[in-house]
Amino acid sequence: MISTMPKHFLSITDLTKDELTKVLARAADFQSGVKSVQGTNQKFALIFQKPSLRTKVSFTVAIAELGGHATFFGPEEIGLGSRESVADIAKTLERYVDCIIARVYKHETLVELAKVASVPIVNALSDLEHPCQTVGDLLTIQEYNGSLQDSSIAFIGDGNNVASSLAMGCALMDIKFTLVCPKGYELPQAIVKSIEKIAGVNTEPITTTQDLQATVANSDVIYTDVWISMGSEAETNQRLQNFQEFQVTHSLLDTAKKETIFMHCMPAQPGREIEAGILDHPKSVVYRQAENRLYAQQSILELILK
Numbered sequence: 318m319i320s321t322m323p324k325h326f327l328s329i330t331d332l333t334k335d336e337l338t339k340v341l342a343r344a345a346d347f348q349s350g351v352k353s354v355q356g357t358n359q360k361f362a363l364i365f366q367k368p369s370l371r372t373k374v375s376f377t378v379a380i381a382e383l384g385g386h387a388t389f390f391g392p393e394e395i396g397l398g399s400r401e402s403v404a405d406i407a408k409t410l411e412r413y414v415d416c417i418i419a420r421v422y423k424h425e426t427l428v429e430l431a432k433v434a435s436v437p438i439v440n441a442l443s444d445l446e447h448p449c450q451t452v453g454d455l456l457t458i459q460e461y462n463g464s465l466q467d468s469s470i471a472f473i474g475d476g477n478n479v480a481s482s483l484a485m486g487c488a489l490m491d492i493k494f495t496l497v498c499p500k501g502y503e504l505p506q507a508i509v510k511s512i513e514k515i516a517g518v519n520t521e522p523i524t525t526t527q528d529l530q531a532t533v534a535n536s537d538v539i540y541t542d543v544w545i546s547m548g549s550e551a552e553t554n555q556r557l558q559n560f561q562e563f564q565v566t567h568s569l570l571d572t573a574k575k576e577t578i579f580m581h582c583m584p585a586q587p588g589r590e591i592e593a594g595i596l597d598h599p600k601s602v603v604y605r606q607a608e609n610r611l612y613a614q615q616s617i618l619e620l621i622l623k
């Protein structure tokens with residue numbers, strides 16, 4: 318059990334390597350059928366500015382498993398920062414609940430919530446990061462590879478929220494991370510700086526390349542995500558053009574090592590980042606990856622609320 322946890326979980330870097338290792342170990346307990354002993358009847362508000370399937374249901378079920386209660390507010394309901402100010406919402410919700418789980422367009426909204434709220438804020442996806450996804454993903458990689466040690470991940474797509482959290486999570490856990498993307502779609506500079514800080518000056522924590530074939534042949538994990546994240550829809554035509562050489566196809570996956578796995582945080586858009594049928598490819602672990610979100614979330618919530 319972890320004794321020191323950050324009050325808020327906005328970034329994967331809110332955890333130390335030791336804490337993340339323990340979160341993953343506890344998540345593996347839940348994965349193997351261990352039940353939480355918490356049962357403290359805690360209350361949670363989920364405020365989501367964007368649509369959600371896996372994150373919403375895995376948090377809701379995780380909260381039920383922990384003996385708590387969830388109230389969900391969808392994109393049209395609260396008017397975060399429009400109908401009511403972010404500060405007023407934080408100062409009101411904390412009167413009813415023990416934790417606020419938020420999915421937002423702008424990461425700064427989470428920072429603003431965290432500044433004001435006296436209860437923990439959990440990032441359920443922002444434009445910058447998706448740290449809960451990373452915990453589930455590392456749990457999945459650990460499960461299939463036997464351990465995280467010596468794993469290598471190829472992320473094919475832009476340096477988006479999922480890639481950023483995963484790249485920083487990999488830096489924390491000493492995993493080799495390669496981003497395969499067209500020029501101009503690399504990880505944000507702030508994320509690269511944070512990775513360099515975690516990894517120290519003597520190592521090369523991340524590689525960015527356009528060489529899809531060579532990277533796929535040398536990686537234990539092939540990961541992709543949508544080319545157009547929620548909030549980037551205005552760039553659709555440009556992105557479809559720029560990313561067309563970066564699709565994960567059957568023939569590409571067939572060139573990977575026998576034990577290599579394929580991951581996708583989903584939702585997927587066949588015909589864009591993946592060829593139709595890839596989610597059911599023998600290398601695909603995407604549905605187990607989705608299931609693992611539940612165990613990851615149970616572990617994160619249990620520890621944050623201890």
Ligand code: NVA
Binds near residue numbers: 477478545
């Ligand atoms: N990068 C995607 C992840 C969806 C879970 C998005 O932000 O839309």
